[in-house]
Amino acid sequence: MDIRQSFILALxxxxxxxxxxxxxxxxxxxxxxxxxxxxxxxxxxxxxxxxQFESLGANLIQVNIFSSGSSRHVDDSDMYExxxxxxxxxxxxxxYVMVPGASVRNSVETFTPxxxxxxxxxxxxxxxxxxxxxxxxxxxxVARMQxxxxxxxxxxxxxxxxxxxxxxxxxxxxTYTIVGVLAESAESRxxxxxxxxIIPYTNATRLSGSYITIYxxxxxxxxxxxxxxxxxxxxxxxxxxxEDMYMVITSAEMLDMMNSMMNTMMVVLxxxxxxxxLVGGIGIMNIMLVSVTERTSEIGIRKSLGAKRRDIxxxxxxxxxxxxxxxxxxxxxxxxxxxxxxxxxxxxxxxxDFSAIPSVxxxxxxxxxxxxVGIIFxxxxxxxxxKLNPIDALRHD
Amino acid sequence: MGHLIEFKDIxxxxxxxxxxxxxxxxxxxxIDKGEFVAIVGQxxxxxxxxxxIIGCLDIPTSGSYFLGGVDVSTMDDDQQAEIRxxxxxxxxxxxxxxxxxxxxxxxxxxxxxxxxxxxxxRERAVASLKRVGLDDKSKNRPNQLSGGQQQRVSIARALAxxxxxxxxxxxxxxxxxxxxxxxxxxxxxxxxxxxxVVLITHDNSIAVTAERIIRLQxxxxxxxGDSHAPQALxxxxxxxxxxxxxx
Numbered sequence: 048m049d050i051r052q053s054f055i056l057a058l059x060x061x062x063x064x065x066x067x068x069x070x071x072x073x074x075x076x077x078x079x080x081x082x083x084x085x086x087x088x089x090x091x092x093x094x095x096x097x098x099q100f101e102s103l104g105a106n107l108i109q110v111n112i113f114s115s116g117s118s119r120h121v122d123d124s125d126m127y128e129x130x131x132x133x134x135x136x137x138x139x140x141x142x143y144v145m146v147p148g149a150s151v152r153n154s155v156e157t158f159t160p161x162x163x164x165x166x167x168x169x170x171x172x173x174x175x176x177x178x179x180x181x182x183x184x185x186x187x188x189v190a191r192m193q194x195x196x197x198x199x200x201x202x203x204x205x206x207x208x209x210x211x212x213x214x215x216x217x218x219x220x221x222t223y224t225i226v227g228v229l230a231e232s233a234e235s236r237x238x239x240x241x242x243x244x245i246i247p248y249t250n251a252t253r254l255s256g257s258y259i260t261i262y263x264x265x266x267x268x269x270x271x272x273x274x275x276x277x278x279x280x281x282x283x284x285x286x287x288x289x290e291d292m293y294m295v296i297t298s299a300e301m302l303d304m305m306n307s308m309m310n311t312m313m314v315v316l317x318x319x320x321x322x323x324x325l326v327g328g329i330g331i332m333n334i335m336l337v338s339v340t341e342r343t344s345e346i347g348i349r350k351s352l353g354a355k356r357r358d359i360x361x362x363x364x365x366x367x368x369x370x371x372x373x374x375x376x377x378x379x380x381x382x383x384x385x386x387x388x389x390x391x392x393x394x395x396x397x398x399x400d401f402s403a404i405p406s407v408x409x410x411x412x413x414x415x416x417x418x419x420v421g422i423i424f425x426x427x428x429x430x431x432x433x434k435l436n437p438i439d440a441l442r443h444d
Numbered sequence: 445m446g447h448l449i450e451f452k453d454i455x456x457x458x459x460x461x462x463x464x465x466x467x468x469x470x471x472x473x474x475i476d477k478g479e480f481v482a483i484v485g486q487x488x489x490x491x492x493x494x495x496x497i498i499g500c501l502d503i504p505t506s507g508s509y510f511l512g513g514v515d516v517s518t519m520d521d522d523q524q525a526e527i528r529x530x531x532x533x534x535x536x537x538x539x540x541x542x543x544x545x546x547x548x549x550x551x552x553x554x555x556x557x558x559x560x561x562x563x564x565x566r567e568r569a570v571a572s573l574k575r576v577g578l579d580d581k582s583k584n585r586p587n588q589l590s591g592g593q594q595q596r597v598s599i600a601r602a603l604a605x606x607x608x609x610x611x612x613x614x615x616x617x618x619x620x621x622x623x624x625x626x627x628x629x630x631x632x633x634x635x636x637x638x639x640x641v642v643l644i645t646h647d648n649s650i651a652v653t654a655e656r657i658i659r660l661q662x663x664x665x666x667x668x669g670d671s672h673a674p675q676a677l678x679x680x681x682x683x684x685x686x687x688x689x690x691x
Contacts (some may be wrong), residue, residue, distance in 0.1 A: 052556070056544065348540045351501060352601070353529020353557040355522045437501045441540070 053362045057369035071334045072374030074327020075420065079375050079413045081320035083382025084389065087403035089313040091390055093306060095401050100302045102232065102240075106138075106266040107173065107298040110279060112258070119287050123167075123248075126262050129282055136267055136275040139169035143261040144251035151244065152217035153206045160202060161242035163218065165251020166263075173265040181212045181227035189247040197227040201241035218246070219254050238398065272299035324416065327374065328424035335367050335428035339435075346432050347440025360426075360433040367425020368418050375417025379410055446513060448608060448640055449475040449498060454507035454517075456493050456663075467493040468504065469663035475642065477608075480635040482643045482654035482671065490663040492613075495644045499532055499611050500524040512608060529557050533602030533610045537617035539594040541586040547573065547597050548582035554605035572604040573597070576630070592623030599630060610634060613644045628653045648677050 061068040100107075112121060123142050130137045144165035150157050170176070171183040178197065188195050196216065203211040211225045223246065233239035252259060266275045276295045283293045339346070346359055383405045390403035456468040467490045475481050485491040496502035497509055500516055503524075509517040516527050533554075534540075541550045551569040560568070573579040576596040578589075586594050595615060602610055612631060616624030632653060635641050643654055651657050657676045659667035667676055 052549075060544065344540070345542050345544075348542055349553065349557075350525060351499070351528060351534050351540070352554045353525050353605070355525045355557070357522075358557055438496050441501070441536075 050361070050365060053365040054369055056362075057366040058373075060366070061370060061373060067334070068370065068373075071330055071370055072327070072377065074323055074330045075371050075374030075417050076327075076378040076381060078320055078323035078325075078327050079378025079417050080382035080385060081323060082317055082413050082416075083379055083405060083409060084386045084403075085313060085316045085320060086409040087383065087386035087405040088389060088393070089309060089316075090404040090406055090409075091386075091402055093309050094404060095399065096305050096309070097302055098400075100298050102175070106269055106272070108137075108264040108266055108272070108275060108279065109143075109296045109298075110262040110264065110283070111294045111296070112260045112262075113292050113294070119292070120258060121283065121286055123259060123262075125282070125286065126264075129279065130264070133275075133278055136271055136278055138265045138267055139173055140262055140264045141167035141170040141173055142248040142259040143170075143263050144248045144255060144257075144259055145261075146219075146246075146251050146255045149219050149254065153214070156206070158206065160199075160244050161238050161240075163244045163246070163251075165246050165248035165254075167248055169265075170245070170263070173263050176232075177230040178227045179230040181225070183227055184245065184247055189249050192247060192249045192253070194221055194223045194250065195226045195247070196223045197229060197245040198225055199229050199235075199241040199243040200231040201235045201237060201239065202244065203228045204235055205237075216244075218244070221250075221254075234400075236398065266297065266299075269299045272297040276300070324420055327371070328420040331367055331371055331421055332424040332427060334370075335363060335425050336431070338366075339363065339428050339432040342432075343435065343440045343443035346435050347437050347443060350435070350437035351441060356433040359435075360429045363429030363432050364422055364425045367429065368421040371421025371425075372414070372418045374421075375414050378417065379413055382413075383410075447474040447510070448477045448479075448512060449473065449642075450508075450510040451494075451497075452508045452510070454494075454497065454504045454509060456490070456497065456502070457505045466663045468497070471507075471660075471663070471665055473658060473665065473668070475640065477640055478635075478638055479656060480632070480641045480643070480654045481656045481658060482645060482651035483658045483660065484645060484648065484651045485660035486646055488662075489660040491644050491646070491660050493663075494660060495611065495613055495642075498609070498642060499534060500527045525557075529554055529605060531608040533605060533607035535595070535598050535602050535610065535612040535615045537614040539586070539591075539598045539618070541594055541597055541601075543586055545586075546582065547578065547584050547586065547589070550586065550597060551582075551601045551604050554601060558605060569600075569604055572600040575603060576600045590623075591619050592626065595619060595623070595627055596630075599627070603634075608640060610639055610641045611644070612641065614646070615643070616645075616647075616650060624650075652677070 126140045130140045142165070146163040146165065148159060149163040151160055166184065167189050168184045168186050171178065179200065183197055184195070187193065196218070198211050203209055207214055211228055214225050216223050216225055231241055233241050235241045248259065264279070266272055276297050279295050284290060287293060349359060386403035386405055390401060394401040451471050451473040454468050454471045455466065458465045458467060471494065483491050483494055493502065497504055500511070504517050507517065508515050511527065511531060516524065519527065548569055551572055552565050555565040555568055570579055570582065573582055576599050578593060578596055578600065581589060581593065586597065589597065615627050619627065628650065631641050631643065643651070645651055652671050654671050656669065657667060657671045658665060669676060
């Protein structure tokens with residue numbers, strides 16, 4: 048049997064009854080479209096997260112302390128000691144002290160930056176930050192609690208017209224000197240990492256009046272993240288004797304965890320979308336059964352002319368496969384379009400650089416699955432057609 | 445080699461609501477290559493059943509059917525399909541063209557199922573359409589043609605596969621008498637060219653086109669011989685009716 052002719056015939060019959068064809072394919076279109084949307088957005092989300100983790104520093108280890116109020120506590124010297132004792136695993140440490148809602152003044156106005164953070168001189172290397180102008184914090188700044196600060200590019204442009212270096216700035220009543228401007232990291236927009244002010248952590252604890260509750264370490268390698276965490280936890284356990292008092296998070300493990308969570312969620316969503324493919328397949332089977340009945344006399348004619356069972360079967364299977372493949376292609380186009388629209392919407396809502404990534408693999412699999420659905424659900428009607436008795440079929444009209 | 449078509453004690457028995465219907469009741473027929481035979485009978489005489497069995501569309505309940513010396517009465521679906529494809533050319537009352545396909549594609553169908561490569565298929569289909577004088581309509585759809593033209597397309601399709609037997613089932617039934625005559629004339633031409641033609645009809649005036657008439661009545665052969673003999677045209681059903689009344 049000529050596959051090409053069956054294929055052309057199938058396309059023709061789709062074209063002659065467009066409404067019916069569309070309704071037949073709808074389940075497949077929705078199913079494939081949904082799968083493409085979910086996978087594209089999921090991949091986009093995963094990329095966004097790993098980009099953000101990358102920008103945090105891939106070997107970042109964060110230690111949170113919950114001990115405030117208890118008699119046991121760690122101080123910064125314990126943490127520095129930890130780095131000195133384990134050069135194989137740890138490179139540097141910086142306390143991380145957030146001063147929430149600090150009001151900041153330049154010569155004309157008062158404003159609140161997105162973040163005011165106290166850190167050590169190693170923070171820039173831990174986070175992979177670079178200074179565009181001037182310098183980052185130095186050991187003496189921290190040790191002597193000097194009133195110096197580094198500002199983000201947004202603050203530089205918004206409040207100092209790009210001339211922040213060397214200017215004075217008022218932070219909660221103290222006058223600070225701007226000694227550095229950070230390189231742009233988020234297109235210099237408000238509310239991002241560019242809308243930030245960095246001061247020595249020693250100053251920050253004084254401003255916020257609290258203990259240091261967060262330490263950021265940089266590890267030597269992603270691969271040793273788990274053992275590095277164990278080393279830090281061992282030290283903290285020795286001090287606190289209570290594992291609820293602290294938490295150690297490594298960015299590598301965190302990223303793995305987030306990725307596996309994302310993957311699980313995507314599998315669940317895709318499984319739900321796949322139900323639509325199943326329904327679509329049943330729709331195709333239904334319409335093919337109708338088609339076999341409608342075309343009983345055609346089947347009879349073909350059989351009288353020498354069509355064997357497999358000729359009739361393949362004709363109907365090709366027709367079902369073509370229907371679902373066309374549905375699959377429409378679904379893929381629809382899915383990519385919707386994913387891009389949704390991606391842009393999410394990007395504008397979150398104010399982040401987000402875009403859907405329709406992967407070639409996903410598209411290939413979606414197309415393959417839609418063809419397979421047609422063939423599987425087309426088999427039963429095709430077999431019914433193939434088994435028709437030629438006389439009964441000829442006499443059908 | 446013996447006869448082209450040979451029925452040996454063919455029975456076809458249906459069960460219809462508890463009663464047994466003998467559509468063919470011990471039929472023995474032989475048809476040789478090159479003959480033009482009309483199988484005639486009223487409706488219910490068993491002629492359609494005979495035609496279905498000759499056409500390998502149905503198998504007998506018992507008895508053997510030899511086509512070209514091969515027993516085809518015990519073949520399965522696909523084997524019969526192959527026999528139909530290679531040995532038989534059908535001409536139906538309702539033309540039985542596929543409306544979605546154009547004239548050329550319709551004529552190509554038997555060759556398609558025979559596995560003829562597409563170039564050769566096209567050439568042979570065009571040649572076949574030329575024989576019936578419709579090669580200029582090859583791109584038309586069947587419903588764009590007149591009844592007579594459609595029947596000629598179906599003849600072209602029957603001829604395309606170069607069959608051993610041309611089986612025409614009431615080929616003029618849906619045509620007016622003039623186009624009907626043309627079709628019969630064409631069947632005669634085919635016969636003169638050496639083809640074996642089997643014509644199934646209920647109409648004596650059509651049956652006489654053939655050289656030989658086989659008359660069926662209640663599943664049995666009641667006449668088999670020259671179409672020009674006077675007794676060939678006797679319709680014995682009136683006697684049967686009277687018998688039934690007295691019974």
